[in-house]
Amino acid sequence: MLWIQGQSLLLEWVPFLAVGGVLIYIAAFSIGMGPVPWVIMSEIFPINVKGIAGSLVVLVNWSGAWAVSYTFNFVMSWSSPGTFYMYSAFAAMTIIFVAKMVPETKGKTLEEIQASIRRET
Template sequence: MLVLMIVIGASTTFVVGTALEWRLLALTGIIPCLIQLLGLNFICESPRWLAKVGYEKEFYNALKRLHGDDEDAVTHEANEIQDYLQTLEHQSNATMLDLFQTKYMHSIIIGVGLMMFQQFGGINGVAFYANQIFTSAGFSSSKIAIIAFASIQASSTGTFLGCFIAAISFLMKIFVGSFAIGMGAVPWVLLSEIFPINVKGAAGSLVNLEHWFGAWAVSYTFNFLMDWSPSGVCAASIIFVNKVVPETKGRTLEEIQASINS
């Protein structure tokens, strides 16, 4: 759902950008920001954060909102959270330098590694240089190329069906679609699960720094590497995930931490 919303927004921007100058296009970004601001009123606070700051009543209310009428699930998760927070009471919030301690190293390797493979797979290079890619593939108009790429993004995530005449369109559809259901979404979900609560802020900053540095590096060099294939990076990412990244499905954050630290 995350990547579905991202590519819908990106596709809309690509299409609208063919009719608006870049200043007006930038201003249209205010609209989704306002919608997002209003939507924050419907999101409950994190139960772990509420427990950490001592808001007991709000803590249980948040768990009940998430679990519904399942009192056993609420009680079980509440006890796990309380036990985990007790182990963190003697630990201060980590700084950026603290992240390189041995006890956090596995989580940092997972986070930084996933973001590195995500970016060096070349997705942002494809997006930013879509105009040149389609023009070199034989499209006569840059606007047609941009609209085609927007269609590829949207159709890759199931928003509408379509077939494209050019073979390059089909190949890019596979590439963008595969990224959307895999490395595009999953690393962001894992980042919220693999770091202990006392290092989430600093660790999230470090991983995002690496993420956008990778995006810049790929975007800066992609124009010089139009014949470069990211297949080697993609193959390495499969090995990395298989050997380093733990399974998180059906596990609580506390169980994930125990698995990483074992």
């Protein structure tokens, strides 16, 4: 950070870089990890439990979002880099969970997806 303060030209670009980074994040999230859980949810649950299961998924999703929002300032006051390491560890665990547990649904019918889930359990 001290190096940036010594570079006046770079210092002028910092706000634009910050806004650009946020816009890139929003665009990437909107076409990637934003809608993917909702699509997977609609594909893996059978019709007879889709309403209840969807409600539970929404509850867990928003509870997780609330937990991150609630704990962020507390953890940030504890350790700035530690905050991002901790949330990165949670993200890594999520990637491992998805890779191991979430079935591939590309090109499959709902019946094929349900049959593959039944075989795995």
